[in-house]
Amino acid sequence: MKFSELNLDSSLLQAVTEAGFTEATPIQSETIPLVLSGVDVIGQAQTGTGKTASFGLPVLQTVNVDNPNVQALVISPTRELAVQTQEELHRLGKYRHVKVQAVYGGSDIRRQIKQLRNHPQIVVGTPGRLLDHIKRHTLKLEHVQKVVLDEADEMLDMGFVEDIENILKTVPSTHQTLLYSATMPKPIMRIAEKFMQEPKVVQIKSKELTADKIEQYMVRSKEFEKFNLMTRLFDVQQPELALVFGRTKRRVDELTRGLKARGYNAEGIHGDLSQQKRMSVLRQFKAGKLTYLVATDVAARGLDISGVSHVYNYDIPQDPDSYVHRIGRTGRAGRSGISVTFVSPNEMSYLRSIEQLTHVRMLPLKPPTDAQALVGQVGAAKAEIAKGLQSGKLAKFETAAADLLEEYDAATLVELLLQSYSKDPESIPVKITPERPLPNRNSRDRNSKSRGRRYNGHGGGNRDRRSNNNYRRNRSNSSHSSRGPRSGSQGFKIRHKD
Template identity: 45%
Template sequence: MDFKDLNIKEDIIDILKKSGITKPTPVQEECIGIIKDGRDVIAQSQTGTGKTLAFLIPTLEKINKNKKDVSALILTPTRELALQISNEAEKLAEPLGLNILSAYGGKDIKSQVNKLKGNIHLVIATPGRLLDHLDRKTISLKNLDIFILDEADQMLLMGFKNEIDAILKETNKKRQSLFFSATMDSQVKKLAYRYTNDPAFIEIKSQEVTLEKINQSIVKTTDRRKFDSLCKVLDGDNPFMAIIFCRTKRRADKLEEDMGSRGYNCEKIHSDISQAKRERIMKNFRNMKTQYLIATDVASRGLDITGVTHIYNYDFPETAEDYIHRIGRTGRAGENGDTCAFVTDKNTKILEDVENKLGFKIKVRFDDTEN
């Protein structure tokens, strides 16, 4: 199947081709037609499976550019994700003559208010900044046609349930609602079913596909030796583009300082860093000016960066699902990827959970616990 089979406009197909996208992913195949038909959707699909385009393409095609009110709203938990979706949307919206507003904290609200005086078709927002606009009456959602909630599980995890409720009270009851989530527990389902009408439920089993091209390994180490173990691995791999995951902001700060003192080309990203600086850091990483991006889970959630060759779990993740989310940021679009996790005694139980989920033992690269 290709995009023509999904009746996508030629202008959009041409833009996708320029980005090297010629065939729809499973989530795009499943969702695009249903969304174009106007049906509500609840979709479970892992990060990195192409879900952003699964809702962007049909949404942009459905917007009437002559309509004066905001037609579509995409609500997302983090500024990074809002920025990433906006970048994708702007590429596709240009030939359709549609105007987009990104509304998230850290960006000058006055410039957003001025832009809203024009004709905005699609708003991509984080909950706090959108509520700010609704309070100021600078955005009206009364005639909204399509509402999209992206990363619904993260929204609930980050405590945005009340904000979602408040925003949806401001929308048109006849709207089309689309809920996308990497995981689908009872809380996510409850929220999604509450705000959808006879939805199509789409579940994409993607983990096997995502992981089959990823070469996984672990290093056994101790807290005291972990940094030296990491340096040993980095010097051996000399990766093209790598993300190194830390458990907390403080750990990311310390690792950036220690790696910088040893001459590694690295930058950190976490929620305490200003928005302008985060955008600059991400731009440097995407443009391969920075070799190592040190990240926390929250800051990196939803980041879709092409070309990441290696993922390092400096701090072992807290759940098997988190492990799979993290390593799924490499080995994309048919490319191979490499991952290495640093395991101390206290990580033994969660390592067993990960291996049970994967269905195999992860190979030990070396053991740094031995004298």
């Protein structure tokens, strides 16, 4: 269906056309008329199918621009998503002159209070800060007619339910509720029953939960080798933009440090960083000034960044839903994408439950050899040089560079380069805290079986401590060996020059 057939105001259609869209996606064609008719709507569709516009357009249409009160409220699970939604609503509503304001934590509340005095008709916010404004009486919701719960599966997760309930208490009971979600687990349906009145459910049927434009791969690897395997993949795949997911904030920090040390254009994003840092990193990534964005699940949901060609699950998500969201950051808006998930032997059960949910078997990917990684690096270097020559930045080196590229084959050139920089990537130590070992594993189980379980309370702590020590010893061994040849993995060819 075309947008022009959806009874939308010409000012909105103009903005849609300017954004480059003519054909509405299924979720948009189905929900826009429903939202316009005023009923409560539950919309479920794959990520990347234009959910924001499917509530945004009808909400923008029904807002009265001559009325200075807040008439619509959009609640988002993360700050970045709130900002993104505000930007998109602003873009779509600019010819209708609708004022849209985002409010979220981590940024100056006084500035937000001033902005709220500017009479926005639509407010987009995260739960905590919305409540803060409500308590300060700097945000009044008594004229709100439409409430949108965006990415509701995440938001209605435990902890948020109460916040949302408290926010909704200040909204007139006659309001229309719109709930959008990529997945629709049972708790959501219960919540929907509680907050909504005879909602119409629009479920966009898709054979697969994950977009088929995403090629999904997995790499079997031990914890200690993941880092090197992943960087080799980077060299071979040369992603345009890549999202790299780690399980914890700390691991994201360490991964980022490690990637930077090896010369990759990487930055991290997670909830412990200042909001300023979070925004600036995201801005750089969106502008293509940053190639690798290392993230916790803060970046897993909803974020729409064009050009994300690869998603790497450095740590496999334990929650299968989270996998669907993470890889949904690529393969958006009709483009294709690639995801690679690293799986260690004790994580096979997570892999199974993910595949059960998505009904897609991840293809085993053979990690590239050092030689292949080298060729990838050379290709990238050549492209860089070519770009530099083209832009004129390297004009004065033009003949010299051309000669070099003529004279040497790829591997030799890289060897020369590395020698001159004395920068052998794998010699740069990278420390990443290992995942804690899962309890009750192999050898300990076997030992304890014959002894029986009755000593449980007593011996448990001891056994755990022992296993930790073992683990630490293993780690220090492997970090030693990163200086010399490592058993089981071939070293970098150009390493042993000294």
